[in-house]
Amino acid sequence: MDMDMDIYGQLITIFLGFFAITNPVPNTAVFAGLTRKTDKAERYRIAMKSTLIAFGVVVFFSLLGKALFHLLGITLPALRITGGILVFIVGYQMLQGQNSHSHAEDDGDTDIAVSPIAVPILVGPGTIATAMNFSASQGSLGAVMTISMYALLGMITFFCFIFSARVVEIIGGNGLKIITQLMGLILAVIGVQLLIAGIYEVVSMSGSM
Template identity: 55%
Template sequence: MHDFTTLAATVFMGFFAMMNPIANTAVFVGLTGDQSLSERRKTASKSLICAFVIVALFSLLGKGIFDLFGITLPALRLAGGILVFLVGYHMLQGNQSSMHSDNSSEHKGGDIAISPLALPILAGPGTIATAMNYSASGDMLHIVTTISAFALLCLITFVCFLYGPKLVDKLGESGISITTRLMGLILTVIGMQMVIQGVHDAMELFQASNLTN
């Protein structure tokens, strides 16, 4: 039970730091400033459902994707750890990582719920790498925990989006900046832990292959 609680808390905090609902709420408010309350609710729902479907699919199909492309778990943890670390590093500087932000200044005729909100802001490469890292073992407990943790985070983010203008006004720019930097610190630590685990697993895999030869 203790191990499950630790796993669930670790997965949730990893997703929470990566998605950073507080900072993303400010982005959402900026993108939907000209929409009515009902339109904002529809945009928030659509973007979060799309993000959840993307993460759930990668969590469920992660092992199959590995087998298809011949990817090992240590390789994912090393690459994913570096990716997560870079996102966290940018956030520590007070910036939104380019991997989880939209660089275009205009959205002509496009659905902002799909792009840039669902992709790449909510379910960007770092979020996908985090989901695959936690569910890659193929163990059903890890997969269900990963999907459940992300579903809970989507609900929290939905509430933040609905009350976005009030939340942004209360926190202000300094509050959002502090939150972003704290989430960045957590992400850099998670990224380094993934890299350390990846190196450890790679060494064990290398030693096992030498013994068999």
């Protein structure tokens, strides 16, 4: 029973971490702005393609990120410390009312579903670091939980994008600001927690040597 509760707690933590760093509600406003001159069918295509690309990137780093870092000689504590710093910085920027992504307008030469919507709006360095940290925490189970929670978030983001005009109208400017700052606070706390975990592992490894 305790193990089940621990898994549920991990799932909630992973989902909230992704939700906070991906921040789908403000990103919906960005999506609405970038696709304001497109028709309904094109918005659907962009929403589908961008969320699938973002999911693919998260799956890649969840499954192979640890092996890639091992090949490069990067330790898990170093990943957690760096990821914690990155996540904290993004959260701090959001608390200060700054954008956590480089929201570039489409220059007409690239598919906006790929850039800037999928990368870096939906998947930036903070999202990748978060995925790798969560997936590495409990081996294969951690990877499964990480991928499944991001898949759930991807579906939520997709529907927010599809109904972007309505979502922006309901939330309003003040609502977007409040949500962004709340997500920033959650991110900052998660970042500090990752940092503490990484430092604790380094100290433990030093003490056992």
